[in-house]
Every structure is written in structure tokens, then in C-alpha cells.
Amino acid sequence: MSTAAAVRGTRSAAEDQNQPLLEVQGLHLEFPTYWGVTRALNGVDLALRRGEIAGLVGESGCGKSVTAMAVMRLLPEGHYRVPQGRILFRGEDLLARDEQGMQRIRGQHISMIFQEPMTSLNPTIRVGRQIAEVIQSHQDVTRSAATARAADLLREMRIPDAERVAGLYPHELSGGMRQRSMIAMALSCEPDLLIADEPTTALDVTVQAQVLALLKQKCVERRTAVLLITHDLGVVANVCRQVAVMYAGNVVETGPVDEVLASPRHPYTAALLETIPERFHRDERLRVIPGSVPSLLHPPPGCRFHPRCAAAAPRCARERPPVFWSTSVCAGGDRHGAACWLLEDRDGNCGWEECSP
Amino acid sequence: MSIGSLVLRRMALLVLVLFGVTLITFLVSHVVPGDPARMMVGQRASEETVARIRREFGLDQPLHVQYGRYIAGLLRFDLGISIRTQRPVIDDLVTFFPATLELALCSIALAVLVGIPLGVWSAVRKDTVVDHLSRTYSVLGVSTPLFWLGLMMLLVFYGKLGVLPGSGRINPFSPEVPRVTGFLLVDSLLRGSLASFGNALYHLILPSFCLSFVNVGVFARQVRSSMIEVLNQDFVRTARANGISRKSLIYRHALRNALIPTVTVIGLSVGDLLGGAIMTETIFAWPGMGSYVVDSIGFLDFPAIMGFTVFVATGYVIINLLVDIAYTLLDPRIRGVG
Numbered sequence: 001m002s003t004a005a006a007v008r009g010t011r012s013a014a015e016d017q018n019q020p021l022l023e024v025q026g027l028h029l030e031f032p033t034y035w036g037v038t039r040a041l042n043g044v045d046l047a048l049r050r051g052e053i054a055g056l057v058g059e060s061g062c063g064k065s066v067t068a069m070a071v072m073r074l075l076p077e078g079h080y081r082v083p084q085g086r087i088l089f090r091g092e093d094l095l096a097r098d099e100q101g102m103q104r105i106r107g108q109h110i111s112m113i114f115q116e117p118m119t120s121l122n123p124t125i126r127v128g129r130q131i132a133e134v135i136q137s138h139q140d141v142t143r144s145a146a147t148a149r150a151a152d153l154l155r156e157m158r159i160p161d162a163e164r165v166a167g168l169y170p171h172e173l174s175g176g177m178r179q180r181s182m183i184a185m186a187l188s189c190e191p192d193l194l195i196a197d198e199p200t201t202a203l204d205v206t207v208q209a210q211v212l213a214l215l216k217q218k219c220v221e222r223r224t225a226v227l228l229i230t231h232d233l234g235v236v237a238n239v240c241r242q243v244a245v246m247y248a249g250n251v252v253e254t255g256p257v258d259e260v261l262a263s264p265r266h267p268y269t270a271a272l273l274e275t276i277p278e279r280f281h282r283d284e285r286l287r288v289i290p291g292s293v294p295s296l297l298h299p300p301p302g303c304r305f306h307p308r309c310a311a312a313a314p315r316c317a318r319e320r321p322p323v324f325w326s327t328s329v330c331a332g333g334d335r336h337g338a339a340c341w342l343l344e345d346r347d348g349n350c351g352w353e354e355c356s357p
Numbered sequence: 358m359s360i361g362s363l364v365l366r367r368m369a370l371l372v373l374v375l376f377g378v379t380l381i382t383f384l385v386s387h388v389v390p391g392d393p394a395r396m397m398v399g400q401r402a403s404e405e406t407v408a409r410i411r412r413e414f415g416l417d418q419p420l421h422v423q424y425g426r427y428i429a430g431l432l433r434f435d436l437g438i439s440i441r442t443q444r445p446v447i448d449d450l451v452t453f454f455p456a457t458l459e460l461a462l463c464s465i466a467l468a469v470l471v472g473i474p475l476g477v478w479s480a481v482r483k484d485t486v487v488d489h490l491s492r493t494y495s496v497l498g499v500s501t502p503l504f505w506l507g508l509m510m511l512l513v514f515y516g517k518l519g520v521l522p523g524s525g526r527i528n529p530f531s532p533e534v535p536r537v538t539g540f541l542l543v544d545s546l547l548r549g550s551l552a553s554f555g556n557a558l559y560h561l562i563l564p565s566f567c568l569s570f571v572n573v574g575v576f577a578r579q580v581r582s583s584m585i586e587v588l589n590q591d592f593v594r595t596a597r598a599n600g601i602s603r604k605s606l607i608y609r610h611a612l613r614n615a616l617i618p619t620v621t622v623i624g625l626s627v628g629d630l631l632g633g634a635i636m637t638e639t640i641f642a643w644p645g646m647g648s649y650v651v652d653s654i655g656f657l658d659f660p661a662i663m664g665f666t667v668f669v670a671t672g673y674v675i676i677n678l679l680v681d682i683a684y685t686l687l688d689p690r691i692r693g694v695g
Contacts, residue, residue, distance in 0.1 A: 072598055105600070107601070111599055119590060120591045120592055122595075122614070125609075137601055171690045
């Protein structure tokens with residue numbers, strides 16, 4: 001944290017430390033359905049500082065995308081409820097904003113890129129024009145200035161022959177080029193926060209690495225904070241400094257990437273790490289986490305992971321564990337925390353020592 | 358596919374379509390009972406006269422020879438001589454066609470101007486009162502018989518209230534508008550006569566409203582369902598996530614994509630209006646191709662009936678071509694492919 005704040009320079013370290021850019025506090029979110037209420041988010045806590053790149057990982061259906069869509073307020077209005085919780089962006093609760101107010105936030109202060117580069121751009125509008133329209137929506141610029149800026153952005157995303165590409169339609173671009181265009185569009189108004197929902201999942205592996213490196217570089221240059229949603233722990237290890245692991249609508253573990261991946265404290269995180277196949281082991285059986293993500297219509301009581309957990313105790317089925325934090329502060333000022341009863345048992349004062357210097 | 362090759366391909370298709378259409382109409386018109394030569398000269402004419410007429414019009418020749426002659430004529434835009442009017446069929450059709458087209462275009466314009474916004478409104482306000490009303494109207498529109506609606510409207514607005522004219526294209530006592538294009542609205546403006554223009558427009562109200570009644574519902578339904586589909590697509594979400602305004606989202610991003618399937622429906626409707634003019638033109642005594650062909654059928658005027666059929670079939674092919682051209686303008690993915 002301290003080094004990062006020093007790099008930022010212009011903003012005071014106190015402001016950064018006292019007020020995260022984005023803070024999701026105890027967010028509960030439910031979808032009323034015909035069969036009952038789906039409790040998609042069950043008290044999600046997240047915090048992200050200016051310029052920070054954080055990962056949000058978990059299996060499909062654990063609530064990663066719902067959290068992101070809730071922050072952007074892109075979920076269909078009237079089809080969901082937020083019984084509890086706040087989404088603070090620069091100290092202001094986004095849930096209190098009306099649709100018009102959100103329109104000014106979206107694209108300008110928070111933007112988002114999605115998984116499907118094939119379908120996420122309008123097939124009937126030229127790529128450059130789509131980017132220019134975003135610029136024109138938020139800034140008082142002429143059409144030609146916005147168009148020129150769009151081409152500049154594409155060039156910045158290392159798209160060769162950017163002027164020509166700006167005049168092409170999305171179907172004339174490759175998947176990687178489309179995703180670069182999406183990033184260009186998302187960064188066009190220099191937002192403070194970029195939410196990237198599985199931005200490289202649909203791309204092939206070599207392109208994935210390029211696009212991720214580009215995304216990281218451009219965001220670091222601009223000091224744009226990134227919330228990177230992925231199920232790929234390898235991506236998290238490469239790109240992020242912070243990580244939050246979600247399971248069935250809860251954040252179960254959070255902390256600096258190095259700590260969390262090296263010594264996971266929540267059995268779910270540990271199991272997730274176990275599933276990564278090691279390279280060059282031909283005859284190895286792929287490991288899986290037994291069972292599957294529970295139905296959020298009837299989630300298990302207590303810790304939602306207990307039915308699949310090898311270390312589950314009777315208490316896990318009754319009481320929901322709070323987050324236990326490590327007693328030591330790691331490099332950068334962050335602490336490692338996990339919501340698991342095992343951590344309380346290990347040490348009387350609900351914590352543990354770690355962070356080798 | 359470039360527009361040039363599209364046109365060439367459609368022209369080749371037109372030849373095939375016309376061959377099929379003329380063959381079927383020709384065969385059908387020659388197996389129905391009745392003797393056109395006898396119809397022409399009347400019941401009291403002598404057998405010799407009938408035989409002479411038959412020879413004169415080539416009706417004594419074997420069927421395949423008659424068909425060959427007809428096709429040969431068609432290649433020179435010669436559709437034969439009408440038995441009823443004694444004029445070349447092509448001249449008759451050219452006289453009556455503008456009236457039909459004028460009515461068809463007015464009613465389509467009305468249906469597009471009302472139906473598309475209604476569909477958009479209905480999709481954006483899905484499952485609200487507006488949506489339910491518009492959907493109810495759509496079902497009502499599609500299931501109302503045209504002849505019944507036409508007669509009821511005549512009864513009310515012409516018969517009872519007397520506020521709208523019930524027949525013809527223009528007041529017969531208004532000053533003659535010289536024919537240039539055959540479209541009264543255009544010709545009256547060319548002449549500089551606003552009074553005639555107003556009168557012609559006045560006469561268009563009832564028949565074009567009646568003809569568009571169904572299409573408003575058809576277009577609204579089509580636009581509604583494609584808008585709902587498009588509004589759920591990923592690129593609309595992207596646009597929203599980038600703070601694009603609701604207005605631009607609906608009209609620039611969604612509607613353009615939703616119009617692609619709608620154009621097909623509009624094209625089909627124009628085709629139907631040309632062929633289906635028979636009913637409305639009869640009810641509103643509209644002097645167009647529909648009235649002309651109804652009179653010709655009563656007279657067993659085969660050249661006229663054939664000519665009408667050929668005309669309508671050609672119209673269908675041309676409209677399909679226009680629809681395809683509209684596709685390439687609306688959807689860049691179609692351009693450059695094929």
C-alpha cells in the first residue's frame with residue numbers, strides 16, 4: 001500500500017487509506033422467482049482502492065458476475081431486491097442513485113468489459129463509431145474529435161492500422177481485436193474503476209496472455225482500479241495484487257494474492273487450488289471438488305461450503321462463520337482474512353501469524 | 358454480396374418465376390369452362406363471327422402454340438389485346454397501376470409510421486398496460502376481415518356521418534388533373550393545384566386506413582418481438598455499461614437491429630397489397646388494377662387476367678429485391694459475404 005501510494009503522489013495517502021474507491025458492504029441480493037427467492041448474494045464485503053488490481057474468483061454461479069452487475073446497476077430493474085447492504089463508490093452509495101444518475105457513472109467513472117467479444121459489440125455500427133459514441137455521451141466534444149480519439153485509443157491498444165480498423169464492423173475483427181476494442185471503449189473516458197468480467201475466457205490461450213498484459217499495462221498507466229472477475233487462478237496470480245474468493249454468494253477468503261495462493265486458509269480456496277492440474281504430469285487424474293455449488297433457492301445453513309468440506313465440524317452446519325483476520329499486516333498494508341471456523345480453533349484469539357518479511 | 362450481383366441474380370430468378378406463373382395461369386384459364394370469343398361478340402352473334410374472332414385472337418390454335426405466342430409477346434412487353442377493352446393489356450395496366458400503387462404506398466406508410474413506434478413502445482414498456490393494449494390491437498387487427506372492416510367504415514364515415522368520401526380517387530367535379538405520373542398526389546402537386554392534392558388525399562383516407570389496419574398490428578407485433586430479443590443481447594448490455602443514453606440505446610442500437618427482420622414483413626405486406634387490392638378497390642370503387650381485373654374476370658378476359666398476374670408476380674420479385682437491398686444497408690454482416 002505504502003509504495004503504491006507513493007507512486008500515486010498527487011492523492012494523499014490518508015485519503016486513499018481512509019476511503020476505498022469501491023466498497024461493497026454486507027451486500028445481500030435476491031431474485032424473487034416462481035419457485036421462491038434465490039438468495040444470490042449473502043452479505044458480500046469487498047474493498048478496492050484507487051489504482052488497485054484485484055481478482056474476484058470462484059466457480060460458476062457463485063455470485064461474481066451478480067456482484068459486478070449489482071455495482072453497475074445493470075441487473076433488470078424490478079427483478080431483484082437488495083434487502084441489506086451498501087455499494088459505496090468514492091463514499092457515495094450507488095444504490096441510492098436513479099437510472100439517469102447511473103448513466104453518468106457508467107462509462108465515465110466505472111466501466112465494464114464482458115466475456116463474449118463476439119456478441120458484445122453492436123454488429124451494425126462501426127467499431128470506431130461505437131467508441132466515439134461513448135466519448136460523446138460523457139464529454140463535450142465534437143463528433144470528429146471523438147472519432148479521432150477513438151482511433152487513438154485503438155492504436156494505444158496496439159491495434160495495427162487503427163484508422164482503418166476504426167472503420168470496420170465488429171464481424172470483420174478477430175476475437176482478440178474485438179476484446180481490445182472493448183477495452184479501448186471501456187477506458188475511453190478514463191474511468192476510476194474497470195470491472196472486467198472474464199475478459200479473456202473466450203479467447204485462445206496465446207491471445208489471452210497478450211490481452212491480459214495489455215489490460216494490466218493500460219490500467220496501471222492510467223491508475224485505473226480493476227476488479228477482474230475470473231475462475232482462473234493462474235490469471236489472478238499473474239495480474240492481481242489482491243484477491244477475493246467467492247463461494248455461493250459469500251466472500252470466503254480475501255487478501256494479498258501471494259498469501260492467499262501460497263497459504264490458503266479457507267478449505268474452499270485450498271480445494272480450488274488443488275484442482276489446478278500441474279503441467280507435464282501426463283497420467284495424473286484431474287482433481288475435482290466433490291459435490292457441486294448448492295442451489296441458492298435452498299442454501300445449506302451455517303457455512304454454505306460445509307456439505308462439500310472435508311474438514312467440516314458439526315458447528316459448521318449450524319452457525320455461519322465470521323471473517324477471521326490474520327494478526328499480522330502483510331507487505332502493502334493488507335491483511336489476509338477467511339470465513340471459516342477452523343481458524344478460530346487454531347488460535348484462541350481468532351487469528352494467525354503469517355507474512356514472512 | 359454486392360448490390361449489382363444481387364440484382365443480376367434476382368433478374369435471373371424473375372425469368373423462372375414468370376415462366377412458372379404464366380404457365381400455371383395459362384393452363385388454368387384454358388381449362389375453366391366458357392368461351393371468350395363468344396363473350397366478346399355476344400350471345401346473338403353468328404357462329405361464323407365467333408369462329409372469325411377465335412381465329413383472329415389465335416384461340417383456335419393448339420394450347421402449346423398459344424402459350425408460345427404469349428411468351429414471345431411477353432418478351433416484347435406485349436401482353437396481348439384485352440378482349441373486354443379492345444386495348445393492349447399493357448396499356449390498361451399502366452393506366453390502372455398507379456392508382457393501386459398510390460393506395461398501397463399510402464397504406465404502408467401509414468402502417469410503418471404507426472406500427473413501428475407502437476412496437477417499440479410496446480417492447481420498451483413490456484408487460485405494462487400500453488403493451489397489453491398494443492398486443493390486443495395486434496390480434497384484433499390480424500383477425501378482422503378486411504371486407505367487413507371496409508364496409509363498416511363506409512357505413513359509418515360515409516353513410517352515417519358523411520365526413521369522408523366513399524368512392525373514387527378524387528371528386529369527379531374537381532378540375533381535371535393532367536396525367537404525368539399517374540399518381541394523383543404527385544400530379545396535382547406538379548400542376549400546382551393544392552385543392553386537387555387535398556381532395557385526392559381526402560379520398561385516400563378511408564381505403565388506406567382500412568388497408569393499413571391489419572398491417573399496423575402485424576408490424577407492431579414483429580417490431581415488439583424483435584426489439585425484446587435485441588434488447589436482451591450482449592451489445593445492448595455493453596452500451597448500457599458504457600453509459601449510453603436510453604434514447605440512443607433504443608433507437609440507434611436496438612431498433613436498427615430489430616428492423617432487419619421487420620423489413621421482410623414490410624416487403625411481404627407490399628406484395629400482398631398489390632395482389633390483395635382486389636377487395637379494397639372493389640369496396641371503395643377505387644379505379645386501380647384490382648377493379649380492372651375484377652371486371653376482366655367477369656368478362657373471361659384471359660389476356661387481362663394473365664397480364665395482371667404477370668404484373669403482380671413481377672412486383673413480388675422486385676419487392677423481394679428491394680428487401681434484400683435494404684438488408685445489406687441495415688446489416689453490414691451481409692455485405693461482402695457470398
